[in-house]
Amino acid sequence: MAGLPELDVELVRKDFPILDRIVHGDRPLVYLDSAATSQKPRAVLxxxxxxxxxxxxxxxxxxxxxxxxxxxxxxxxxxxxxxxxxxxxxxxxxxxxxxxxxxxxxxxxxxxxxxxxxxxxxxxxxxxxxxxxxxxxxxxxxxxxxxxxxxxxxxxxxxxxxxxxxxxxxxxxxxxxxxxxxxxxxxxxxxxxxxxxxxxxxxxxxxxxxxxxxxxxxxxxxxxxxxxxxxxxxxxxxxxxxxxxxxxxxxxxxxxxxxxxxxxxxxxxxxxxxxxxxxxxxxxxxxxxxxxxxxxxxxxxxxxxxxxxGLAGGAGMAAVAAHEHALTAYALERLVEVPGLRIIGPAEPVDRGGAISFLLAGKDGRAIHPHDVGQVLDEQGIAVRVGHHCARPVCLRYGVPATTRASFHLYTTTGEIDALVEGLAGVRRFFGA
CATH class of the missing domain: 3.40.640.10 (Type I PLP-dependent aspartate aminotransferase-like (Major domain))
Known part of the structure; x- marks a missing residue:
């Protein structure tokens, strides 16, 4: 949006203590589950x-x-x-x-x-x-x-x-x-x-x-x-x-x-x-x-x-929305590069937000169960949500038992999207693809 101050994501991330977490011994936390719950800044705590x-x-x-x-x-x-x-x-x-x-x-x-x-x-x-x-x-x-x-x-x-x-x-x-x-x-x-x-x-x-x-x-x-x-x-x-x-x-x-x-x-x-x-x-x-x-x-x-x-010099939610729109567009572009990945929902960043559900197939073309996808990603420090997301009629409509969902917020970075894409490649390797 022209003239809108950009969100300084690295500065924003310093306000959220949990984003400094190291999990599974040596893995930086990549939190991509904000549609389930967001993290909290120090001001709230x-x-x-x-x-x-x-x-x-x-x-x-x-x-x-x-x-x-x-x-x-x-x-x-x-x-x-x-x-x-x-x-x-x-x-x-x-x-x-x-x-x-x-x-x-x-x-x-x-x-x-x-x-x-x-x-x-x-x-x-x-x-x-x-x-x-x-x-x-x-x-x-x-x-x-x-x-x-x-x-x-x-x-x-x-x-x-x-x-x-x-x-x-x-x-x-x-x-x-x-x-x-x-x-x-x-x-x-x-x-x-x-x-x-x-x-x-x-x-x-x-x-x-x-x-x-x-x-x-x-x-x-x-x-x-x-x-x-x-x-x-x-x-x-x-x-x-x-x-x-x-x-x-x-x-x-x-x-x-x-x-x-x-x-x-x-x-x-x-x-x-x-x-x-x-x-x-x-x-x-x-x-x-x-x-x-x-x-x-x-x-x-x-x-x-x-x-x-108060974010972005008072631009507030307009700056948040602009950041998340750009991030969603980037994520949609990167995810389609992953072999065997099928997005459930709009594939274009038009009238859509930063919750992206998908299926991932293995080398035989059959879907890897989302619970398995989520577990392997977690071992790499990447937190996503798996299941029907309390929206089971949607899963029935598209003929899938569940999906993996990555979701973003104001503190999410393009580097974390890259980590997800690399992590999904690791999932496919894990299952022999």
Missing amino acids: DAEREYYELHNANVHRGIHVLAEEATALYEAARDKVAAFIGAPDRHEVVFTKNSTEALNLVAYAFSNAAAFGAEAGRFRLAPGDEVVITEMEHHSNLVPWQMLCQRTGATLRWLGLTDDGRLDLSNLDEVVNPRTKVVSFVHQSNILGTLNPVETIAARAREVGALTVVDGSQSAPHLPVDVAGLGVDFFAFTGHKMCGPTGIGVLWGRRELLEVMPPFLGGGEMIELVTLEGSTYAPPPHRFEAGTPMIAQAVGLGAAVDYLT
């Missing part, structure tokens, strides 16, 4: 430690100094996240444990709506209603909707995949129709790397009056996100994939929807008034944050947001 050392207390309602400090830090993290994703209102940011809980929160609101008043009508489902997902979903954006349809009698439908790993939108108007009540889909696939046309799908959902839910687990950590500009109703992502701690995720929802959406969990923090006969509920976001929240993790996530937005 320090923020969590400082919270516990200096400010540890429960948040909200406490009047002593530690409680006030903890509350200020926790709510400041909400402000940072809201700005990071372009949320118009800080009250639209709900903290959850992870993306899975965020997506379940919305799905359960649909089945809980039957017990609430007329204001919850947008969230009622019944036999004859339809829920639409896609064939490339992570299980966290598939199973909750299957369960919802089982609870309500609604019908689950989905958009399929093309042979090259893109969403097949040729029948979008037929699948998303006046019976559709919710359309939930991934922004960027964790297995294929495909970046989906959110605005196109969301526009069709609006035409038929359906709500849109987007799984941004693989997009928010890697590219600038503007939830208001996307035109969606809900957006979920997780902290541990964007250089933040585990145990913290985010659900963003339009405020007018959150205000009428039934709660997911009941207990402390999420209530307004309680009697033995019944309860009323707090306004959002606290209505959806029952119990003691993930305070230290929220503080760590706020630090991660500060770190990411």
Whole structure:
């Protein structure tokens, strides 16, 4: 991108202590598993430690100094996240444990709506209603909707995949129709790397009056996100994939929807008034944050947001996205040089991110099992992910039992891509190719 400051990757890597690890005795760690979880910079590690050392207390309602400090830090993290994703209102940011809980929160609101008043009508489902997902979903954006349809009698439908790993939108108007009540889909696939046309799908959902839910687990950590500009109703992502701690995720929802959406969990923090006969509920976001929240993790996530937005002289996520785009293009070029390698997903660096799944064949042309590929690479210090990546329908669509996946982040280098290519040559030699 013209005029955009470049990310100084070698300088960035100095912020991540784990990248200095030596494994298996003498092998420098080559970490290519960032789609599963990212590594953490010192700024995040320090923020969590400082919270516990200096400010540890429960948040909200406490009047002593530690409680006030903890509350200020926790709510400041909400402000940072809201700005990071372009949320118009800080009250639209709900903290959850992870993306899975965020997506379940919305799905359960649909089945809980039957017990609430007329204001919850947008969230009622019944036999004859339809829920639409896609064939490339992570299980966290598939199973909750299957369960919802089982609870309500609604019908689950989905958009399929093309042979090259893109969403097949040729029948979008037929699948998303006046019976559709919710359309939930991934922004960027964790297995294929495909970046989906959110605005196109969301526009069709609006035409038929359906709500849109987007799984941004693989997009928010890697590219600038503007939830208001996307035109969606809900957006979920997780902290541990964007250089933040585990145990913290985010659900963003339009405020007018959150205000009428039934709660997911009941207990402390999420209530307004309680009697033995019944309860009323707090306004959002606290209505959806029952119990003691993930305070230290929220503080760590706020630090991660500060770190990411401050990169490349303030270019932030735009610089991260540019670096990862160039890295993905380089990786796609290098990987096709490996004999017997087949990429599952888009082979061109257009509308795709840095998660590349592939199969590797031996000398007889038969695929080497991904678990064997991963184990031999690990012996060379190269960390990749193997399996169906919680996206088994994708593997079924392409007729493969599993894949090997290499995935990148802001700290990944072209030298690590070269190491992967050399490592895959070593795998083929190991199996006699």
